[in-house]
Amino acid sequence: MSANPAIIVSDIVNRFGAQTVHDGLDMQVERGEIFGIVGGSGSGKSVLLNTILGLRRPQRGRVELSGVDVTTLSDAELRNLKMTYGVTFQAGALFSSLTVLQNVQLPMLEHLDISARALEELALLKVRLVGLPTEAASKYPSQLSGGMIKRAALARALALDPQLLFLDEPTSGLDPISAAAFDELLVGLQQELGLTVVMITHDLDTIFRTCNRVGVIVDRKMISGSLEQITDNPHPWIREYFHGARASRFGVSRGA
Amino acid sequence: MPFRTERHQETLRLSLFGDWTIQHVGDIERSLESLALDHIRRLQLDLSGISSLDLSGAWLIHDLQVRIAANRSVELASPEPPMLRLVAQTLAEDESTGSRAQRPRRSAIEHLGRHALERLTGWAEGLAFLGVTVIRFMAALKDPRVWRPISIARHVYDTGLTAIPIVALIAFLIAVIIAYMGAEQLQRFGADIFVVDLVTVGVLRELGVLLTAIIVAGRSGSAFAAEIGAMKLNQEIDALKATGVEPVEVLVLPRWIGLVIALPLLTVIADAVGVVGGALLCHLLLEMPFVQYFQRVDESIAAWTFWVGVIKAPVFAVLIAAAGTYRGMQVRGSSRELGRLTTVAVVQAIFMVILADALFAVLFMEIGI
Numbered sequence: 001m002s003a004n005p006a007i008i009v010s011d012i013v014n015r016f017g018a019q020t021v022h023d024g025l026d027m028q029v030e031r032g033e034i035f036g037i038v039g040g041s042g043s044g045k046s047v048l049l050n051t052i053l054g055l056r057r058p059q060r061g062r063v064e065l066s067g068v069d070v071t072t073l074s075d076a077e078l079r080n081l082k083m084t085y086g087v088t089f090q091a092g093a094l095f096s097s098l099t100v101l102q103n104v105q106l107p108m109l110e111h112l113d114i115s116a117r118a119l120e121e122l123a124l125l126k127v128r129l130v131g132l133p134t135e136a137a138s139k140y141p142s143q144l145s146g147g148m149i150k151r152a153a154l155a156r157a158l159a160l161d162p163q164l165l166f167l168d169e170p171t172s173g174l175d176p177i178s179a180a181a182f183d184e185l186l187v188g189l190q191q192e193l194g195l196t197v198v199m200i201t202h203d204l205d206t207i208f209r210t211c212n213r214v215g216v217i218v219d220r221k222m223i224s225g226s227l228e229q230i231t232d233n234p235h236p237w238i239r240e241y242f243h244g245a246r247a248s249r250f251g252v253s254r255g256a
Numbered sequence: 257m258p259f260r261t262e263r264h265q266e267t268l269r270l271s272l273f274g275d276w277t278i279q280h281v282g283d284i285e286r287s288l289e290s291l292a293l294d295h296i297r298r299l300q301l302d303l304s305g306i307s308s309l310d311l312s313g314a315w316l317i318h319d320l321q322v323r324i325a326a327n328r329s330v331e332l333a334s335p336e337p338p339m340l341r342l343v344a345q346t347l348a349e350d351e352s353t354g355s356r357a358q359r360p361r362r363s364a365i366e367h368l369g370r371h372a373l374e375r376l377t378g379w380a381e382g383l384a385f386l387g388v389t390v391i392r393f394m395a396a397l398k399d400p401r402v403w404r405p406i407s408i409a410r411h412v413y414d415t416g417l418t419a420i421p422i423v424a425l426i427a428f429l430i431a432v433i434i435a436y437m438g439a440e441q442l443q444r445f446g447a448d449i450f451v452v453d454l455v456t457v458g459v460l461r462e463l464g465v466l467l468t469a470i471i472v473a474g475r476s477g478s479a480f481a482a483e484i485g486a487m488k489l490n491q492e493i494d495a496l497k498a499t500g501v502e503p504v505e506v507l508v509l510p511r512w513i514g515l516v517i518a519l520p521l522l523t524v525i526a527d528a529v530g531v532v533g534g535a536l537l538c539h540l541l542l543e544m545p546f547v548q549y550f551q552r553v554d555e556s557i558a559a560w561t562f563w564v565g566v567i568k569a570p571v572f573a574v575l576i577a578a579a580g581t582y583r584g585m586q587v588r589g590s591s592r593e594l595g596r597l598t599t600v601a602v603v604q605a606i607f608m609v610i611l612a613d614a615l616f617a618v619l620f621m622e623i624g625i
Contacts, residue, residue: 083279096590113282121319122281122312128346129311142589161278161310192342193311 004067006031006164006196007052012061014047021047022058023220029213034190034197035224036207038241039217045200048217049168052198053087054078065164083111085164086157090172092149094141100127100152101137107159126155131185147178151185158189165190167199171206183209204242216241257287266297269333270320273305276313284316297328304334314339318347385582389512392504404510411514415476416522422475423468427459427526430467431533434458439541448542452552455534457561464526465565466613469572472519473605477580480511481601484584485594493585503585512577519573523566560625568616572609579605 007029014022021044029035039045050056052063054070063070070081094103104123108114114122127137130151141149150170157165170186171179183206190197201207207214208227215224218237223230231242258276262269276284303309303317317340321330362370396402438454484507487493496503531553538544583601587593 097592112278115282115285118281118285118316122315125311125315125343125346129342140590158311161312192338 004031005029006066007198008062008064009048009052010062010064012048012051012063013059014044014051014056015059020220022051022217025061025217025220025222027215027222027224029196029198031196032190032194033212034187034199034210036211036214037198037200037217038202038207038214040237043217044220045217046168049166049198049200053085053166054081083160084162085166086160086162087166088150088153088157088168088170090169092141092153094149094152094156096141099138099140100132100144100155103141103152103156104159107156111160123159126158127152129158129189130155131181146173147175147182150174150182154185158193161193163194163196165195165197167197167201169200169202171201171203176205179203179205180209186210258284259287261291263296266295267300268293268296268298269300269302271302271305272317273307275308276306276316277308277310278312281312281316284313288316288320293324293328299324299328299330300333301330302333303337303340306337309337309339311339311343314343318343381586382582385585386578388504389508389578389581392502392509393512396505396509402505404506407506407510408514408517411511412518414479415472415515416518419472419475419518419522420525423471423522423526424529426467426471427464427529428533430463431455431459431530432537434463435534435537436541439538443542448544449552451538451542452534452544452549453556455538456531456553456556459530459534460527460557460561460565462565462613462617464530465523465568465572466609468522468526469519469569469576469609470606472515472522472573473576473579473609474602476515477576477605478598478602480577480580481584481587481598482594484508484581485587485597488585488587489589489591489594508577508581508585511581512574515573515577516570519576520566520569523569527562527565558625564620564625568613571612571616575608575612576605579608 005028007027009025009027012022012025013020025048027048037045037048047056051058052065052070054063054073057071061071065081065085068081070078073081094100095106098106101120101123104126105119108119108123112119124134124137128134132148132151132155136144136148136152141152144152154167154170157167167186171182174182186197187210189195197210199206199211211227213224213226214230215222216230216233216235216238218235223233223235223238225233230238233239258272258274258280260271260273262271274280301317301321306313314337324330435451435455438451439448442448442450442454484493487507493503493507496506535546535549538549539546580601583597583604587597
């Protein structure tokens with residue numbers, strides 16, 4: 001492990017009323033890796049993501065993004081922090097009244113002072129970068145297919161050239177071919193742009209194709225490690241997840 | 257400045273340094289504008305001094321290469337950074353897939369034709385919706401099991417009971433306004449007593465039902481459109497159809513029937529509050545005893561005065577419910593459509609109510625009531 005991790009989450013506690021979602025959860029993401037977060041429905045994957053993004057203050061614990069503790073930042077500092085990462089949401093969350101190009105331009109308009117030509121060209125570059133045709137730039141989200149929405153959301157997340165990228169179920173709802181194409185795009189961009197990627201996913205295909213390391217949320221804590229370490233983990237939920245009927249077709253059981 | 261320039265006759269050497277990243281794109285753009293390129297034939301770019309480069313910075317360099325290369329030779333005096341190659345590759349693919357899509361320009365006549373056709377199909381769709389609803393209603397008349405009493409009761413509650421406070425308040429205020437204005441004018445002729453006629457006939461025949469309908473159009477017409485529209489966006493309407501349940505039967509009819517029950521009742525309340533409000537103001541303003549006021553009310557109203565108002569209520573209710581549910585069903589695609597069609601529903605409901613009221617006025621005059 002390097003001396004300078006991109007994300008350090010230490011001893012997080014998140015509670016909703018009497019229900020404790022995270023109880024002393026730790027997580028560390030190194031620079032330049034793709035880190036997958038896995039967990040059952042209701043295990044608090046999205047809550048963890050919101051905590052890391054600084055959208056939710058945990059009851060206890062620290063979250064450091066590039067050495068900055070996001071849990072103690074003021075609103076103005078948080079605003080600056082938000083320029084340094086990109087996020088995509090489960091259903092895309094594209095603004096439905098804006099075209100794809102305008103969706104990508106929105107963060108730039110908010111945070112940058114650049115010429116109209118640069119705004120247009122840079123946004124179009126991002127649209128092209130995620131593999132969308134130029135014609136798609138002038139379309140509205142309701143006119144796009146599921147795969148194109150995910151790509152457009154990725155283009156918007158990359159609008160401000162972030163070093164950190166958070167993806168919430170980027171391939172859910174896609175057919176296997178589109179999902180594979182998205183994974184390929186993600187790995188390519190991650191290498192070319194030197195991104196650090198944190199991704200929540202249920203898709204075993206995606207995990208095996210893209211992730212360097214995986215963190216599993218079980219019993220309100222996180223167990224993380226390389227793919228081999230996790231698939232060899234004896235915890236019953238992890239065993240069921242990676243070696244159950246759905247997983248056996250990947251042949252991961254062989255090594256275990 | 258994020259670059260240094262050295263000039264040797266017709267050659268300009270640009271040495272870039274510092275951060276060429278997205279935060280600095282605006283500043284770099286502005287300083288590049290001041291670049292003097294007269295009589296320059298050759299341009300050398302030295303990128304070795306750049307401390308950090310991201311995609312946007314690379315785009316600036318690419319843009320520099322492409323724009324200046326138009327009539328000059330451009331060369332890199334240092335190794336090409338991978339980020340710059342990525343930009344060049346991404347944009348190169350662009351040219352092979354064709355240029356930016358442009359919306360074809362339409363002539364005025366084509367525009368007019370398309371608009372007319374859209375209007376026509378719009379009318380046809382509206383008529384079809386009305387037809388389906390009426391057919392379902394007829395079927396429901398024959399088969400009482402299709403009636404959904406709980407659903408209807410909910411809509412009577414939502415559109416009627418919860419609207420009582422605002423309807424009563426508005427009716428009271430309108431009666432006060434009429435009485436006040438009437439008293440001002442009629443006092444001059446010593447015809448104070450006719451203020452009672454003005455308030456009673458005005459509220460009972462026209463204003464009670466009209467204002468109630470307008471309030472309900474704003475409250476419930478919009479709610480109908482928004483509820484059904486959101487269900488449409490959420491694919492709940494498709495789910496209903498797939499379950500073998502007819503959306504018109506469970507979503508549209510109960511709302512129509514509920515409102516047809518609720519609006520006349522609200523009108524009666526508005527009428528009552530209006531007449532009482534008039535009594536209060538006549539007492540305060542003209543020192544008219546309550547007994548005298550209500551005696552005059554009794555004399556001023558004909559057998560039909562009250563019914564002329566109330567009879568309009570079910571018709572207005574159908575118009576409001578039709579506009580709300582129909583526009584809700586039309587929502588598709590995006591939340592923007594939901595907002596637009598909710599607005600359309602309210603505006604159309606109010607318009608149709610006022611139009612229908614005008615037609616009723618002519619009708620009642622013709623038949624002499």
